[in-house]
Each structure stands twice: as structure tokens, then as C-alpha cells.
Amino acid sequence: MTTMTRINIKRAVVIAAIITGGASASAQYDQSINVEGKYVPEYIGHERIGLFPEPMRFPAQESELNYSLSGVNADFEPQLVPLQATGWEATRSYSNRRGYLDLSLGSWLRSTLSAGYRLVDTPATLAGVRFQHNSTSLWKPEVSAAAADTRMWRYDESFGVYAAHSFAGAGRLDASLDYHLGNFNYYGYIFPSAPTQTLNDVAFRAGWNSPSGRDILTWHVGASVRYFGYRSLYLPEATSSAGVPASAQGSRETAAALEAGLIFPLSSLSAMGLDVEGQLVTYADPNDEASRAKSVIAPDNYGMVSLAPYYRFVRSRLNISLGARVDLAFKAGEENDRYSTFHIAPDVRLDFNGGAVALYIRATGGSRLNTLAANYERDYYQTPAVCSSRPEYTPLDAKAGISFGPFAGFHAGLEIGYRMTNGLHNGGWYMPWLNLEDIYSTSLALPGEIDGRPVEYDFNPATSYNIRGFSLGLGLGYDAGRYFRLDASAYYQKQNGDSGYFNGYDRPEWTTEVRAETNPWRTLKFALGYKLRAMRKMAVAAYWGDESRLNGPFITDYRLPNTSLLSFSASYGITENFDISIQADNLLNRESLYLPGLPEPGLAINGGISLRF
Numbered sequence: 001m002t003t004m005t006r007i008n009i010k011r012a013v014v015i016a017a018i019i020t021g022g023a024s025a026s027a028q029y030d031q032s033i034n035v036e037g038k039y040v041p042e043y044i045g046h047e048r049i050g051l052f053p054e055p056m057r058f059p060a061q062e063s064e065l066n067y068s069l070s071g072v073n074a075d076f077e078p079q080l081v082p083l084q085a086t087g088w089e090a091t092r093s094y095s096n097r098r099g100y101l102d103l104s105l106g107s108w109l110r111s112t113l114s115a116g117y118r119l120v121d122t123p124a125t126l127a128g129v130r131f132q133h134n135s136t137s138l139w140k141p142e143v144s145a146a147a148a149d150t151r152m153w154r155y156d157e158s159f160g161v162y163a164a165h166s167f168a169g170a171g172r173l174d175a176s177l178d179y180h181l182g183n184f185n186y187y188g189y190i191f192p193s194a195p196t197q198t199l200n201d202v203a204f205r206a207g208w209n210s211p212s213g214r215d216i217l218t219w220h221v222g223a224s225v226r227y228f229g230y231r232s233l234y235l236p237e238a239t240s241s242a243g244v245p246a247s248a249q250g251s252r253e254t255a256a257a258l259e260a261g262l263i264f265p266l267s268s269l270s271a272m273g274l275d276v277e278g279q280l281v282t283y284a285d286p287n288d289e290a291s292r293a294k295s296v297i298a299p300d301n302y303g304m305v306s307l308a309p310y311y312r313f314v315r316s317r318l319n320i321s322l323g324a325r326v327d328l329a330f331k332a333g334e335e336n337d338r339y340s341t342f343h344i345a346p347d348v349r350l351d352f353n354g355g356a357v358a359l360y361i362r363a364t365g366g367s368r369l370n371t372l373a374a375n376y377e378r379d380y381y382q383t384p385a386v387c388s389s390r391p392e393y394t395p396l397d398a399k400a401g402i403s404f405g406p407f408a409g410f411h412a413g414l415e416i417g418y419r420m421t422n423g424l425h426n427g428g429w430y431m432p433w434l435n436l437e438d439i440y441s442t443s444l445a446l447p448g449e450i451d452g453r454p455v456e457y458d459f460n461p462a463t464s465y466n467i468r469g470f471s472l473g474l475g476l477g478y479d480a481g482r483y484f485r486l487d488a489s490a491y492y493q494k495q496n497g498d499s500g501y502f503n504g505y506d507r508p509e510w511t512t513e514v515r516a517e518t519n520p521w522r523t524l525k526f527a528l529g530y531k532l533r534a535m536r537k538m539a540v541a542a543y544w545g546d547e548s549r550l551n552g553p554f555i556t557d558y559r560l561p562n563t564s565l566l567s568f569s570a571s572y573g574i575t576e577n578f579d580i581s582i583q584a585d586n587l588l589n590r591e592s593l594y595l596p597g598l599p600e601p602g603l604a605i606n607g608g609i610s611l612r613f
Helices: 009-017 289-293 372-376 430-434 436-444
Strands: 099-106 111-121 125-136 154-167 171-185 196-209 218-230 232-235 246-249 252-265 270-283 302-315 318-330 342-353 357-368 392-407 410-425 453-458 464-479 485-492 508-521 524-537 540-544 549-555 563-575 578-585 592-595 598-600 604-612
Touching: 099 578, 196 232, 196 372, 218 372, 252 372, 302 357, 318 357, 342 392, 392 464, 563 592
Parallel strands: none
Antiparallel strands: 099 111, 099 604, 111 125, 125 154, 154 171, 171 196, 196 218, 218 252, 232 246, 252 270, 270 302, 302 318, 318 342, 342 357, 357 392, 392 410, 410 464, 453 540, 464 485, 485 508, 508 524, 524 563, 540 549, 563 578, 578 604, 592 598
């Protein structure tokens, strides 16, 4: 082990002992609402660009919400990230056809298959099945001479069933069952025979919604159960002379959640409401003596109850919601370092839609369970173990924005935000940790000294840190109808150790997305897109040579190369129900890293067909 590296073997053994972690994936069930303005969704996970194409479709029904930076946020947001409906990197669109089949195949044997059919489709009842396949298996990354024959391979299979029924005058019942199987290798491993992994993700959800209306009492209840588990946890300290790491049982978690909400109207313009959610997280015990023998500690089963009371006032173009979120946690975190029972955060929202000019103000926050399922949304190649059951706490997530337009097809928007989060899981370092000091000293190029003093680093993914910082965003667009449309957005979020605005584990300071579309005639569509994540500065735990902390516990001298993607796609409708398409990703053939030790392929081309029936 080099002097550049600080690997705590006891912590590695502790990780082997931490077998599961909980995740509540309770979905926000749909209700009938009227929204003025435009919804601005936010997704801060690191998006793995360029791996699979997204099928292009012609929507049979236009959405009433325009998903762009311009406009005013809707007055609701999902409380938790649900299981993806059709699998990893899938897209959703509505079609009045009961069945669909999308198939694509391309370079590196990248393939996707999406299929679904609504078995029952009546005004009162809906029931159907869906399937999603994504895979790639031929690309050979250049990670080391010893791993020259290693191919990146990955298979994701998802299957789901869903049903919904409206009871006249009483309400609506929704239910779904989804299963996702993932099988992949850690292709960034610098030794021969890259370790393999299997994940299983099963989720059941059901919910009831009463009839909705501004002047009537409305309520909803829901329940969910989700299992998420990994087959293996590899231990780099126990690597054999052949470069094969020892393994223990991976973490496996089961989470159950109950949620309910009530809206009581005070008048035609105002109402009081309360949302309640209870989450219980349980862990599987090691089922083999080898894993049991490595156990030092194991996280306790734990739970959290969240209360969100609010007062809402709506008048003409003004929408105000004043509330708070109160989280009560039980037995979360390690026994000698419990997550405190009581946490509170604001839940304040103001929207004003003045037509050509609109603005919004937000001040929200709350606790997020630090679990396998939650962290999977941020990093597919995360550590297959729950390193800590201590939740993340965001005391404040504030943002304000203003939009202008459209004027003759033009629109623009400006947003400023500030977020502070405590206990952020230090994901994204599993592959360097698995590779031990060989990759630390040769690939990361971190300084061995700062101001003449020796420095050591801890890449153990069990580490967490606090972060707070500002965000500035700008959006521009022009819509000339189906003949030409352009949308562009850019964000600046300064990053420097524990100072910054979290936007993914790679933490770029600049993110940009531009998309241009043209539909010269009804059955032909072209699209050109560009995405950029620049000045990416991952946080690294650093210590002085005597193992004392630096003035700041994290530094960001390690820079990932910029990630940019220029893509082109075209789709042609041969018949009303049959399309062919082609998509080219990374047209500039730029080399990049997803995260340290995980390179991405260059130019990739896929062709596909889409059938609706």
C-alpha cells in the first residue's frame, strides 16, 4: 500500500458487515389538478450520457405541460424517486394505441427492446404489461495492459404489470408491480477477470385517490414495498495474487412505506392540508458463515415518519403554499452516532403567472434515506453495500426564477438557487477503491504534498460530507412550430470541496444542454442535441501524513475530464403505425470518464424500428 493511500481495513470489513439498507420508494400518486404555467423538473443524478439511444416517437396526445426552464413550477413535486416504469434509461410517452414495440441495435452490440400492451383500456379501467431490455457487450475499454481483453458488458431486464380502476363518484385505485434484474461487470478493474455483479429490484405499489376538486374535501392513501439487493460485495484488501478480490454477500434491503394526505377547503380560494408518510427499512442477515465471520457491526432496522402540514391560497394568477416538513427518525445511523430524532425544513412555494412574465420562489428541504435504492439513482456502479444508514438532511433548498415569453415564439428564463445538505454519501469511488492503490498512484494524479506537507487520501465510499453552495441557471428557446424548435439551458454551480451545489457525484461547475428539432413534414423528424458537463471536481477525503484532517476534510484537486456529447437522430414514419429511426451518439468521438476508473465509449450508431398496434 503506497504512502499516497489511506485505506482503513477495519472500515472495509465493516462494509462487508453492512448487508442491507432501506429505501422508501413510495410514489407520489396522481391526482387531478389544474396547473397554470409550466413544470420545471429537476434531476441531480449523474446522467450516463451516450450509452443507449432513446427511441423517438410522435406523441398521439400533446402534454398540457411544457417541460422547459421557462414558465412557472407546478405546485407539487414528487417526495421520493419511484422505480422507473420501464427500466433503466427508458422513456415514457402516451399513445392511443394499446400496444407498442421498439427495437434498436447498433455498435458495441448495444441493443434496446421496449414492449407493452394495455390488456384492458376503458374509460374506467386500465390494465397492462410492459417489458424493457437494455444491453451492451462488445466494447473493450483501455484501462490497463493486464485487462486488455476485458469487455464492458451490461444487461438490464425489467418487467411490470399495472392496473387502475375508477369507481364512479368514489375515487380511483392504482396498483403496479415491477421487477428489474441487472447483470454487469466492473469493467474498470485494472486486473484480469473483471468482477461481476447481479442486482435484483422488486417494487409493489398501490394507492387510492378520492375525487378531487377545489371546493370539496380530498384525500389519498398509498402503500409500497420494495426489495433491492446485490449478489456480491468485493473486498479489495483480500485480493489474491491473480488479481481476484475476495467477496462477501452484498447488501440487501427491504423498505415498506405508508403515505396519506388530506386537503380541507377553507373557501373557494384557500385550503389546509397535511401529508403523512411512514417508512420502515429492514436489512437481510448474512446467509453464509464467511460473511457472518467478517461482521463487526450491522445497521439496525430503522424508520422515519414525515409530516408536512401546509396552507394554500390560490387567486387568479397567484398560488401560495406555506408549510413545513417535519421528519422523526428512529434508530437511524450507527448505534454510537444516531441520526437525531427531530429534523425540520421549510416547505414554502409561491408562483405568479403574469402571462408574458412569470416568477416562482421555493424554500424546501427534508431528510433523504441513504439507501441502496436511493443511491442507485445517482450511480449505477455504486458500492454494493450500505456504508451508513444515516440519512441525508437538507435544511434548506431555495430557488427563485423568472421567465419571459413566449414573444413571437421566443422565451427565456433565469433561476438562482442555494442548497445546503448534511451527510451526503460519497458515492462514485467504488471502482478506485476496488482497484486499491495501483490506480490511486498511477491514474488519479493527486498531489502528494500540499504546502510542503505530505498528504494521504481515503477513497473509502463509506465517507460522507456536508455541502452547500449556489446555482445560477439560464434558459433560452424558440418555437416555430413543427418546422423548427430550439431549447437551450446552462447552469453554473461553483464547486470546491465542501463548498458547492450538488449536481451529481462528478460535480461539474458548468452543465449545458441544447436541442434543436425540425419536422419538415409529418412523417419525418430530425433532431440535433449537445450535452456538456465541464470542470468536473469530485470530492476526495484528504488527511495530513499524521492522519489529522486538513482544514477542510475534502479537496477537489482531482479533476475528471469534461464530458460532452453531440448526437443526431432521425425518424421516418413509413406508415401511421410503423417508424424507422437512426441515432448517432458522440459524433465528435470524444473520450471521457463516467466516474474514476469507468471510461465511456466513443462514437456509437444505432438503428431501430417502432411499431404501434
